[in-house]
Amino acid sequence: MKNSLMFITLALGLTACVDTTPPDQTLTPEPVNVTVMAVNDFHGGLEPSSFAGVQVPNADGTGTTGLTAGGIEAIGGELADVRKQNPNTVFVGGGDLIGASPVTSSLLRDEPTVIALSKLGLKASALGNHEFDQGLKELMRMQNGGCDSNAPDKACKFDPNYPGASFRWLGANVEYKAGGTNPFQPYYIENIGGAKIGFIGAVLKDTPTIVSPTGVADLNFLDEATSINKYVPILKAQKVDAILVLIHQGGEIKAGSAAKFDTVGCQDLIGDIVPIAQKIDPAVSAIISGHTHQGYNCLVPDPNGKPRIVIEGEVYGHLLQRLDLVVDKANHNVMQVKAQNVVINYASRKANGTLDSNMTALLATAKAKTDDVKNQFVTNLSVSQIKRAADRSSESALGDVIADAQLTATKAQGAQIAFMNPGGIRADLPDSTKIKPGNVVNFGDVFAVQPFGNTMVVMDLTGAQIKALLEQQTTGNNAGTNAKLLQVSAGFSYTLNLTAPEGARVSNLKLNGQALADTASYRVAMNSFLSTGGDNFTVFKQGTNVVQLPGLVDVDALVSYLKANGPSLTGTVQGRITVIK
Numbered sequence: 001m002k003n004s005l006m007f008i009t010l011a012l013g014l015t016a017c018v019d020t021t022p023p024d025q026t027l028t029p030e031p032v033n034v035t036v037m038a039v040n041d042f043h044g045g046l047e048p049s050s051f052a053g054v055q056v057p058n059a060d061g062t063g064t065t066g067l068t069a070g071g072i073e074a075i076g077g078e079l080a081d082v083r084k085q086n087p088n089t090v091f092v093g094g095g096d097l098i099g100a101s102p103v104t105s106s107l108l109r110d111e112p113t114v115i116a117l118s119k120l121g122l123k124a125s126a127l128g129n130h131e132f133d134q135g136l137k138e139l140m141r142m143q144n145g146g147c148d149s150n151a152p153d154k155a156c157k158f159d160p161n162y163p164g165a166s167f168r169w170l171g172a173n174v175e176y177k178a179g180g181t182n183p184f185q186p187y188y189i190e191n192i193g194g195a196k197i198g199f200i201g202a203v204l205k206d207t208p209t210i211v212s213p214t215g216v217a218d219l220n221f222l223d224e225a226t227s228i229n230k231y232v233p234i235l236k237a238q239k240v241d242a243i244l245v246l247i248h249q250g251g252e253i254k255a256g257s258a259a260k261f262d263t264v265g266c267q268d269l270i271g272d273i274v275p276i277a278q279k280i281d282p283a284v285s286a287i288i289s290g291h292t293h294q295g296y297n298c299l300v301p302d303p304n305g306k307p308r309i310v311i312e313g314e315v316y317g318h319l320l321q322r323l324d325l326v327v328d329k330a331n332h333n334v335m336q337v338k339a340q341n342v343v344i345n346y347a348s349r350k351a352n353g354t355l356d357s358n359m360t361a362l363l364a365t366a367k368a369k370t371d372d373v374k375n376q377f378v379t380n381l382s383v384s385q386i387k388r389a390a391d392r393s394s395e396s397a398l399g400d401v402i403a404d405a406q407l408t409a410t411k412a413q414g415a416q417i418a419f420m421n422p423g424g425i426r427a428d429l430p431d432s433t434k435i436k437p438g439n440v441v442n443f444g445d446v447f448a449v450q451p452f453g454n455t456m457v458v459m460d461l462t463g464a465q466i467k468a469l470l471e472q473q474t475t476g477n478n479a480g481t482n483a484k485l486l487q488v489s490a491g492f493s494y495t496l497n498l499t500a501p502e503g504a505r506v507s508n509l510k511l512n513g514q515a516l517a518d519t520a521s522y523r524v525a526m527n528s529f530l531s532t533g534g535d536n537f538t539v540f541k542q543g544t545n546v547v548q549l550p551g552l553v554d555v556d557a558l559v560s561y562l563k564a565n566g567p568s569l570t571g572t573v574q575g576r577i578t579v580i581k
Contacts, residue, residue, distance in 0.1 A: 030330040032195040035086045036244065037079060037342075038313065038321040039122075040094025040290030043130065043426075044101025044113045045316035046363050047071050048346035050432035053261050053295055053314065056347075065432050067347060070317035072116045072363060074346040076356025078320060079120060086324075088193035091121050093167070094290030094312070094321075095128025095203060095248030098142065100426050103374045103444045104366050106451050109154040111162050112366040114142055116359060118166040124188035126201035126246035127171040128290065133452065135215035140183070143169055158366060170201020170246060173227030175220050183219075187231050189240060195329045198240035200231050200284075204249040204272070204291060206477055209536050210423070212529060224249060225279035232281040241327040242334045243284050249273050250292035250312045252481060261295025261319060261341045269298035269310060271481050277310050279303060285334045286311070286323055295319050297339050309339045317344055374444030378559055379566025381439040386429045386571045388449075392422040392484045395577045398429055398449065399487030401569060405561030406456060406525050406554065407489035413458040413547050415525040416511060417466070418489040421535050424527065424554075425487075426451055441562060450555040454527035459543030461524050463509065463516035469539035470494060470506040477536045484535055488576050497580040508578075527554045 050066035058065055083089045097117060098110035105113045131139050138150055145164025149155030156162045172186035187200045205221045228245055235243050251271025253259045259266035273289050277300040280287065284302075286309040295314035299307035313319035319341045326336040349355050367374075389396035399420055407418035430436070430445035461469070473496070474483045485496070495508040509516040516522070526540060528548070533541045562569075 027330040029328045029335070031326050031335060032193045032241070032329055033086060033088060034192060034195055034197060034242070034325045034327055035082055035089040036197070036288075036323040036325065037082060037089060037091045038094055038246070038288045038323075039075065039091075039097070039317050040248070040288070040313050040321070041096045041128070041293055041315040042093070042098075042113065042117070042317050043096055043315065044098055044105030044110050045070050046104050046112060046116065046366060047102065048074060048433065049316050049318070049427075051314070051318035051343070053318065054343060067343070067345065068433050069344050069346050071344075071346050072120065072317075072359040073355035074344045074349045075317050075320065076120055076359040077349045077354045078342065078344055080356065081354070082322070088195070090123055090190045090192055090197060092123055092199055092246055092288070093117070093125025094246055094288050095126040096130040096290060097125055097128065099128070099130025099133040100451050102451065103447045104363070104370050106447070107154060107370045107373060108158040108366060109149060109151055110142065111155070111158045112362065114165045115159065115163070116362050119358065119362070122167040123190055124168050124170055124199050124201065124246065126248045126290065127169050127174065127184060127203040128248040129203060129207045129210050131169060132207060132211045132215050135212075136183070136218060139169075157369060170199065171203055172200050172231055173202045173205060173222040173224055175222065177218055177220050186227075187235060189235070189238065195242070195327045196238070196240040197325075197327070198235040198238070198243045199246050200228050200235070200243065201246040202228055202248070209477060210534060212534070213532055225276045228284070229279070229281045232283050236283065239332050241329050241332050242325055244323070245280060245284050245287045247273070247276070247287060248290045249276060250289040250294060251296070251310075252292055252294045253296050253298075259296065259298075261297070261314060264297060264340075265307075266296060266298040269296060269300060273310060274300055277302070277308065282306065282308075284308070285325070286337050286339065288312075288321055288323075295341055297341055309337060311339050311341065313341055320344055374442060374447075376443040378441045378443055378446055379562045381429075381441055381569060381571070382567050383569070383571035384435050384439055385432065386569060388425045388428055389422065394485060394579075395487065395573055395575070396422070396425070397571050397573050398425055400490075400574045400576065401429075401561070402450070402558055403487045403489040405558045406527070408561055409552060409557035410456055410458050410525040410549070413525070413549070414523040415458050416523045417492045418525040419469075419530060420487040420527070421530055421537070422484055422487060423535060424452060424454070424529065425449060441566065443559065446559050446562065447555055450558055452529065452554070454529050454554045456525060456549040456552040456554060456557060457528055457531035457546065458523060458525045458549070459531070459540070459546040460521045461539070461543055462518065463520050463522065464518040465539050465542055466516060466522065466524070467506050467509060467518075469537060470496070470509075471503055472537050472539060474498065474505060475502045485577060486537070490574070490576070493576045493578070495578040495580065499580060
C-alpha cells in the first residue's frame, strides 16, 4: 500500500502548463494566483467507490484491486487542504452531479448530494444530461428548493425544508422552444483575491436523444461552441481576468496511446469534445469537460492553432480536476495555466484522519434514512462479482444477466428477446468496495447497477426492424467511439462486422438457433427509456402492439431474477454477440 500511495503522490506533482501571457500588455502586471477545483459526473457519489485507474494490493495478497476513492468526506478533506494552500480557490462542476445515483442519494431524490456540494462550496456547474432525468420542473426544484416534486415519496425526506442548491447550474446552450429565453444562467463570475474569473457552462446538444424525451420537450439544445462563444464578449465587457468553460461533453484517449489520467499534456484525445474545443474562442484559457467518465489531461488546438488544456476527471469524484492560474488583474488576462488530475484517495485520508467531519455527519444522516432499504438481502452469488464492460461497445457478463432478467420478467407478455442499453448499467455487481462475505448481494448493490427507475415495455418488431435496430448501434450519433452495443437475452445471437460499410454490419441473426425472417414478427422487451428511442435507437418507436408495464420497474425485474438464479450465475460473458474488428 505504501508503494501505491507514493506513486499517487508523485503523479499529483505532474501538471500540464500553458503560458498564455499576451504580447500587448500595457500596464504593470498585478498577478493573482487562483486555484480552480472541479468535479464532473459525480452522480450522487456520496460514498467512496473503486477507482480502477490506480490498483492497490488486496488485503489477502491474492492480487490487486482498484483504489478506494472519492466520496464527500475525502473530497471535503482535499478541498480544505487546497484552500489552506491558496485561499483564492473556487470549486466548480462539469455536470451530471445528480442522476443515476446510488441508493444513499437516489432514495432521497439526490437532495443530500446537492446539499453536500453546496456545503463544500461549489459555486457553479455545467448542466449534465442526467440533471434532466426527472424532467425540467424537478430540475428547477433541485436548483431553487421546495418540496413540490414529482416524487413526493422521496422529496424532502432528507431535509423537510429542502433549500435548493447554493450553486448555479449553467446552460449557455439551453433555451425554451417558446420564446427562446434561457431557463438557466449561461455564465457565472467569481470575484476572488481581487480577480474576476468567468465560467461559461454548456451541456451536450444531443441531450434530448439520451434522456426521456418528455422531460425536455419544452427545450432546445443548441450548438455548444456557438453558444459558448456568444458569451465570451459579454464576459470581456465585464473585464474578467480569465474565462474558463465548463462543458458536459467529453472524449477519450485513443486506443493504443500510453497516456493515462495523470499524463501531462497528452496529444491523443479523440471524441466529440475535440471539434467543439477547436471552435471555442481563444479567449477561453482552459476547458473543463465531462460526460464520458474518462480521466485525461490533454491539449487541443484552439481556433488559432495554439494548444489549450482540455481536462476531465473520470467519475464519482475519484479525481478532481485542478487548474492553477496566474491571472493579471491589471491587464485582465491569464499569464499561466497549470492542470492536473488529483486522486481523491479515501483510503489514505481515512487512515490519517483527514476526512471532512461535517461531510461524515451528513453522510451518516443520509445512510440512516436509506440503509434499511439498501441492506435488504437479495442473493448469494457463486462468484464475488459480475462485471459490466469497461466500455459501451462490448458484450458484458452483467449485460447478459440484465437482459435475461428482463426477458424472464416479460414472458407473460410473450417476450422472446430482450434488449438492454449499456449506458443504463452503472456499476459492477457489486462494486469492488462492496464485496461481502458469502458473496452477499443486497438491494443497494442492485440499485447501483440500475438506478433510473425505468419501467418495462413489450412490443412487436419484424426481423428486418431488429436488424435495422442493431445497425443503429454503430451509425449516426452512435458511430465511432460513441458505439453502443445493446445487451441481448439468452437464445438470441448475431454477428457485428465493424469492417463492413454502415448499414451492412449486422448479420446471422438467430433466435433459438433459427434465422430471423425479415417479415416475421417477434415480441421484444426493453426499458421505457429505449422504447421511446433513447440512445438514438429510433427503430423502437416503430414497434406495434406496444404494452406498457408501469408496475414493473427494471431494477425489480433484476432483483427477482437474482433471487431465483444468483447462486448459479457464472459471471462470464455468454458470447451472444460476435464482433469482427
